[in-house]
Amino acid sequence: MKRLLKLALSMAFCLGAVAGAPEPVARAQEQAAGDADLQAAKAQFEEAQTLYLKEQWDDAAEKFMSAYDKKPFSSFLFNAAVAFEKAKKLDRAVDLFQRYLDKDPQARDAADVKTRIDSLKALLAPPPPAAKKTDKAPAPAAVLPTIATKGLVIIESKPTGASIFLDDKSKGTFATTPWQGSLEPKPVKLIFEAQGFKSEEREITPRTDKVVEIYIALSEQNFLGWIEVIANVPGADVFIDRQDIGAIGKTPYTGHLKPGKHVLWVARPGYQTSQQEITVAPGTATTHTINLDKVDYAVLRAGGPQSQGARLMVDGALACTMPCEHQLKPGEHHLAVQKEGTEPYAGNLVANRADETTLDMQFSPKPPRTKAWTYAVLSALSFGTGIYLGVKGLDIKDQINNDIANPAKLINNKDSRKRTGEWYYVGADVALGVGVVTGLLSLWNFLESGPPSTATVKNVNLAGPEPKRLSLVPFGLPDGAGLAAAGRF
Amino acid sequence: MRRTMLAFSALALAVGCNPLDFRSTLDRAPVQYIGAPDNFGSNVGRTLLSLAPPADKPKVAARLLFASTDMQALAVADFDGDGNPQVQTAESDDLSTLGLSPGQGGISSAAWLSGPGAAGTVVLGMPDVYGTQGQGTPNGRVGFLNLVADASGKVDFESAHIWQDGAITGGAFFTQPQGHFGLAVARGQVTQTASDEAVVVSDNGVSVLNVTAGLLASTTCTGNLQTPPDLHRSLAVANFLSSGNQQIAVGLPVKGGVGQVFILQYDPVAAELVCVGSPIGVPAPVGNPSVGGFGTALVAVPDMNGDGLAELVVGAPPNQAYLFYSPFDGSTPAKVFSKVVLDPVSGKPQLDPKTGQPQPDTGSEFGQRVALVDVDGDGVKELVITALQANVGNTQKAGQVLVYRLNGDGTTPIAVVDDSNPTGSTEFFGIGLADLEFNSSRACAKGKDAHLLVAGADAGIFTFFRFPGSAADPRCFAQK
Numbered sequence: 001m002k003r004l005l006k007l008a009l010s011m012a013f014c015l016g017a018v019a020g021a022p023e024p025v026a027r028a029q030e031q032a033a034g035d036a037d038l039q040a041a042k043a044q045f046e047e048a049q050t051l052y053l054k055e056q057w058d059d060a061a062e063k064f065m066s067a068y069d070k071k072p073f074s075s076f077l078f079n080a081a082v083a084f085e086k087a088k089k090l091d092r093a094v095d096l097f098q099r100y101l102d103k104d105p106q107a108r109d110a111a112d113v114k115t116r117i118d119s120l121k122a123l124l125a126p127p128p129p130a131a132k133k134t135d136k137a138p139a140p141a142a143v144l145p146t147i148a149t150k151g152l153v154i155i156e157s158k159p160t161g162a163s164i165f166l167d168d169k170s171k172g173t174f175a176t177t178p179w180q181g182s183l184e185p186k187p188v189k190l191i192f193e194a195q196g197f198k199s200e201e202r203e204i205t206p207r208t209d210k211v212v213e214i215y216i217a218l219s220e221q222n223f224l225g226w227i228e229v230i231a232n233v234p235g236a237d238v239f240i241d242r243q244d245i246g247a248i249g250k251t252p253y254t255g256h257l258k259p260g261k262h263v264l265w266v267a268r269p270g271y272q273t274s275q276q277e278i279t280v281a282p283g284t285a286t287t288h289t290i291n292l293d294k295v296d297y298a299v300l301r302a303g304g305p306q307s308q309g310a311r312l313m314v315d316g317a318l319a320c321t322m323p324c325e326h327q328l329k330p331g332e333h334h335l336a337v338q339k340e341g342t343e344p345y346a347g348n349l350v351a352n353r354a355d356e357t358t359l360d361m362q363f364s365p366k367p368p369r370t371k372a373w374t375y376a377v378l379s380a381l382s383f384g385t386g387i388y389l390g391v392k393g394l395d396i397k398d399q400i401n402n403d404i405a406n407p408a409k410l411i412n413n414k415d416s417r418k419r420t421g422e423w424y425y426v427g428a429d430v431a432l433g434v435g436v437v438t439g440l441l442s443l444w445n446f447l448e449s450g451p452p453s454t455a456t457v458k459n460v461n462l463a464g465p466e467p468k469r470l471s472l473v474p475f476g477l478p479d480g481a482g483l484a485a486a487g488r489f
Numbered sequence: 490m491r492r493t494m495l496a497f498s499a500l501a502l503a504v505g506c507n508p509l510d511f512r513s514t515l516d517r518a519p520v521q522y523i524g525a526p527d528n529f530g531s532n533v534g535r536t537l538l539s540l541a542p543p544a545d546k547p548k549v550a551a552r553l554l555f556a557s558t559d560m561q562a563l564a565v566a567d568f569d570g571d572g573n574p575q576v577q578t579a580e581s582d583d584l585s586t587l588g589l590s591p592g593q594g595g596i597s598s599a600a601w602l603s604g605p606g607a608a609g610t611v612v613l614g615m616p617d618v619y620g621t622q623g624q625g626t627p628n629g630r631v632g633f634l635n636l637v638a639d640a641s642g643k644v645d646f647e648s649a650h651i652w653q654d655g656a657i658t659g660g661a662f663f664t665q666p667q668g669h670f671g672l673a674v675a676r677g678q679v680t681q682t683a684s685d686e687a688v689v690v691s692d693n694g695v696s697v698l699n700v701t702a703g704l705l706a707s708t709t710c711t712g713n714l715q716t717p718p719d720l721h722r723s724l725a726v727a728n729f730l731s732s733g734n735q736q737i738a739v740g741l742p743v744k745g746g747v748g749q750v751f752i753l754q755y756d757p758v759a760a761e762l763v764c765v766g767s768p769i770g771v772p773a774p775v776g777n778p779s780v781g782g783f784g785t786a787l788v789a790v791p792d793m794n795g796d797g798l799a800e801l802v803v804g805a806p807p808n809q810a811y812l813f814y815s816p817f818d819g820s821t822p823a824k825v826f827s828k829v830v831l832d833p834v835s836g837k838p839q840l841d842p843k844t845g846q847p848q849p850d851t852g853s854e855f856g857q858r859v860a861l862v863d864v865d866g867d868g869v870k871e872l873v874i875t876a877l878q879a880n881v882g883n884t885q886k887a888g889q890v891l892v893y894r895l896n897g898d899g900t901t902p903i904a905v906v907d908d909s910n911p912t913g914s915t916e917f918f919g920i921g922l923a924d925l926e927f928n929s930s931r932a933c934a935k936g937k938d939a940h941l942l943v944a945g946a947d948a949g950i951f952t953f954f955r956f957p958g959s960a961a962d963p964r965c966f967a968q969k
Contacts, residue, residue: 390506400511404514404515404518407955410520410953412518412522413515413520413521413522414522414524418511425511428506429507
């Protein structure tokens with residue numbers, strides 16, 4: 001049953017989709033899935049039918065009533081009445097047949113049911129007393145025609161109120177939606193019509209033991225127009241009315257549109273985006289041919305891991321802060337990427353019209369300056385020590401010179417201060433020498449560069465038939481550096 | 490950062506802390522110190538002898554011979570124009586020719602004779618050499634060593650004559666036992682005036698020699714000259730008593746006794762040296778209780794009293810020196826020099842609380858050496874007296890040299906020269922004195938005949954380019 005329901009719902013969905021109105025289908029699904037009473041009624045109904053085939057009349061009747069309690073379809077009353085009649089519980093059968101008529105007085109079998117009520121009532125009536133007193137034999141009981149339970153067909157449509165014709169319209173309107181009732185268990189074609197909507201047909205085979213649900217979404221007459229968008233560049237993105245929601249397809253594109261004016265964009269990287277207004281007439285097919293022109297610039301996309309915040313310099317000027325995109329005029333450009341704490345990158349790039357170049361940076365960290373600072377401190381200390389010792393030695397030399405110039409002093413050339421002064425000067429020279437060496441080492445370490453940052457440059461000409469790939473990789477040499485290029489053209 | 494580094498580098502290069510600066514600076518020091526050359530050991534400055542300057546560089550160069558008194562070592566300090574000495578030591582073959590042997594002492598006295606070497610001849614007294622004697626009191630030896638100048642003008646030694654045990658040259662030795670022959674030697678013209686002679690003192694007398702004739706004369710008053718051998722003999726040769734041949738003054742200090750100075754004269758008839766007059770003794774009433782040192786040092790002084798004869802200064806340690814005018818009658822000194830204790834704060838003499846007189850500095854061994862040096866270049870030599878164990882600053886017994894003007898009235902030193910490199914006690918600063926005739930660009934002494942004071946110590950030799958205590962003389966420090 002569930003499978004059937006799904007089938008029905010799927011069919012309804014398809015119809016709705018064709019009509020370009022999927023909303024009713026969804027609603028029907030919601031209704032079907034969400035109407036627990038109906039599902040319960042179906043289950044009770046099918047169980048009752050099973051019991052009925054097993055000739056467990058009483059149980060079948062009760063199940064039919066249980067189904068009725070869930071969904072008060074009149075067919076459930078009819079079937080319950082039949083079951084009770086089979087169970088020889090004629091009074092209950094009469095009652096239920098009567099409720100059936102009360103529920104659906106316009107039922108096609110209303111006359112038959114009424115006749116059957118009468119017949120059953122006659123069977124239930126006691127024989128007249130005169131007859132008992134007479135010798136005439138009592139009149140034989142009326143023979144009732146066979147009767148069977150009937151299935152349930154539930155028909156709904158959007159819009160409601162659609163006319164239902166059976167097999168052909170010559171018989172006139174069978175019913176209007178929504179409708180539920182029983183149809184004879186044989187193939188029948190349902191024709192739906194509603195004003196302003198296209199008619200729809202559906203062939204079904206009702207069953208006595210199943211509930212058949214039919215949902216039809218009728219499409220408006222001449223609702224959509226058909227368009228075809230062709231561009232000189234295959235694969236261009238096609239946008240209708242709004243670009244922010246994304247492309248609806250790529251060229252060549254075909255599809256339906258609501259009648260009216262629309263804005264059509266066709267865009268592809270490397271080409272100037274085309275924009276034009278189109279008018280869609282209902283039920284028409286139009287072809288729009290778009291000619292895209294190449295852009296007169298190249299696009300450079302700079303990024304890569306850890307590129308956040310890096311500065312892209314093009315021809316010496318700040319282009320953007322990575323990750324970013326920058327337009328380049330065709331020609332040769334000098335690229336430089338600078339990022340705090342990393343070695344700079346430099347390279348040249350030849351940009352052509354419609355080129356899309358990706359600069360994927362791999363940053364090389366600058367070497368730590370700890371050693372440089374250590375040498376600098378050592379150098380400063382050494383210079384300080386050297387200057388101190390030098391000044392001390394100079395003081396001693398001045399003292400000696402003063403003593404030499406002092407007539408009251410008679411110092412000799414082996415004055416004991418000579419040795420002290422010499423040691424001071426030797427110490428100063430050593431310290432200054434160490435200072436110079438460590439200073440140069442410090443300078444070297446300050447100026448020392450790590451491996452250069454590299455970049456993988458991929459170049460694609462968006463207007464060309466084949467993508468190009470070009471990689472520029474800086475490399476170091478003992479006495480310089482270079483730029484290696486490798487590419488596929 | 491780069492600029493800073495470059496600035497520091499430039500500073501380091503600019504400062505140029507060249508340790509050799511101290512050497513060049515101290516080369517201009519007013520005192521040149523010559524330390525002990527190799528193999529000298531101690532007693533470097535006890536035997537000093539001023540040699541004749543190079544003939545082509547009179548006045549602007551000088552030569553100073555010095556020897557070790559206890560090691561077999563001899564050297565010449567050759568001063569060039571800027572006063573920096575080049576020290577050249579005698580080679581082993583020179584020393585072996587002299588007959589110096591290890592363990593037999595060194596050269597205790599020296600004198601220079603003009604010729605026959607190109608640079609003269611030095612007479613070296615080696616009183617502790619045994620020679621062939623082998624035991625007992627060493628006979629001693631006197632060696633004659635010619636000096637030559639090499640191609641570069643440096644002086645060199647050339648062995649010429651050896652006088653040993655009474656023989657001279659050719660293996661002949663001086664055989665007369667003398668005992669410590671060579672205790673003192675001096676240059677003189679005692680027996681004749683034609684050439685220089687060597688006057689040699691031994692334990693038992695005085696001899697006069699020359700290179701060519703050998704022994705010319707010896708004394709006949711041997712007994713009077715006999716003294717214990719452990720005290721320094723002194724010798725002075727000059728025209729003390731008459732012109733012509735010179736007389737000999739021999740100082741014989743006596744340990745534990747009374748020192749004396751004998752005057753000897755050559756008797757051409759007897760061809761011997763004879764004692765003249767009474768010995769010069771400790772003069773009373775200025776005699777010092779410790780009179781044994783009288784005569785420890787002698788120096789002849791040019792005529793001061795106008796008689797044309799030389800005067801004599803006698804050192805009498807431990808505290809006095811005397812100036813005697815010839816002919817030394819009555820042993821009355823013309824001047825008495827002594828060293829008194831100075832107050833370390835005021836620098837004035839300390840007075841003896843008992844006598845009220847300046848307290849004599851008897852511990853200074855004043856008078857151990859005397860010499861004449863024209864330290865101020867005025868043409869008149871000053872008297873230089875050594876106080877061998879005077880305290881200098883905090884250094885005990887470092888030694889001092891005191892300078893006096895002989896032509897003045899007073900006996901107060903005009904300068905006191907300290908050991909300028911006191912490194913320890915008992916350095917014996919001034920144990921050797923020499924007068925170096927030198928007027929180089931660095932000599933501050935004025936006058937055409939400038940002389941430098943040379944003071945020897947056990948550890949080295951001090952050469953004073955500046956008159957001690959003189960005013961600054963721009964010539965001293967003028968750059969060449």
